[in-house]
Amino acid sequence: MDNKLRPALFGAALAAALFIGYSFKPAPQETTYTYRQFSTIESVVPAGLGRSRIIISDKGDQEVGKDLMNFYSVVGINFKNIANNDKLIVDNINQFTGEGWELYSVNTGVQSNEKTGIFITRYLFRKPV
Numbered sequence: 823m824d825n826k827l828r829p830a831l832f833g834a835a836l837a838a839a840l841f842i843g844y845s846f847k848p849a850p851q852e853t854t855y856t857y858r859q860f861s862t863i864e865s866v867v868p869a870g871l872g873r874s875r876i877i878i879s880d881k882g883d884q885e886v887g888k889d890l891m892n893f894y895s896v897v898g899i900n901f902k903n904i905a906n907n908d909k910l911i912v913d914n915i916n917q918f919t920g921e922g923w924e925l926y927s928v929n930t931g932v933q934s935n936e937k938t939g940i941f942i943t944r945y946l947f948r949k950p951v
Contacts, residue, residue, distance in 0.1 A: 853950050854950065854951045855948040855949060855950055855951060856948065856949055856951050857926075857946060857947065857948050858879060858880075858918065858923060858946075858947045858948075858949070859878075859879050859944060859945065859946050859947065860876055860877065860878040860879070860914060860918075860944075860945050861876070861877045861942060861943065861944045861945070862874075862875075862876050862877075862890065862907070862911055862941075862942065862943045862945075863875050863876075863877065863890075863940055863941075863942050864890060864892075864893060864907060864940065864941045864942075864943075865892050865893065865938075865939075865940055866893050866894065866934065866938065866939040866940065866941065867892065867894060867937075867938045867939075868894050868937065868938075869894065869895075869896050871892075872892045872893075872894070872938065872940075873892070874889070874890035874891060874892050874893075874907070875887045875888065875889060875890055876888040876890060876910065876911070876914060878914070888910065888914075890906075890907045890910060891903030891904075891906050891907055911943075914945075915945065918947050919947075922949050923947035923948065923949050924947060924948050924949065925945060925946075925947055926946050926947055926948040927944075927945075927946040928943065928944070928945055928946070929943070929944045929946075930942070930943045930944075931943075
């Protein structure tokens with residue numbers, strides 16, 4: 823075989839192999855997900871008078887509330903309460919991810935006036951069906 827023809831034949835064979843390999847590749851399957859969400863509502867009301875909760879949408883679409891501590895106590899901001907809330911929130915995230923849920927999205931919001939307010943955070947999880 824001619825030495826000049828050999829690279830051309832090799833290139834043509836390689837191109838044909840790649841074409842055949844990609845031409846008969848099955849179309850990718852679109853993944854379908856189921857979603858689950860929990861929200862934290864943390865109150866910023868002086869003297870600890872506010873209410874703070876975790877609301878979880880369970881498998882039956884019922885809301886399950888878990889109490890959180892308020893940001894403020896009678897003497898002002900309570901960092902121990904904030905630390906306890908953080909632990910409870912992370913525990914919930916760890917529980918969901920341990921069950922195979924992927925943390926897909928986190929959205930936050932604040933509503934306040936001069937004396938009161940709330941922080942809301944929504945944690946959206948998804949799992950392939």
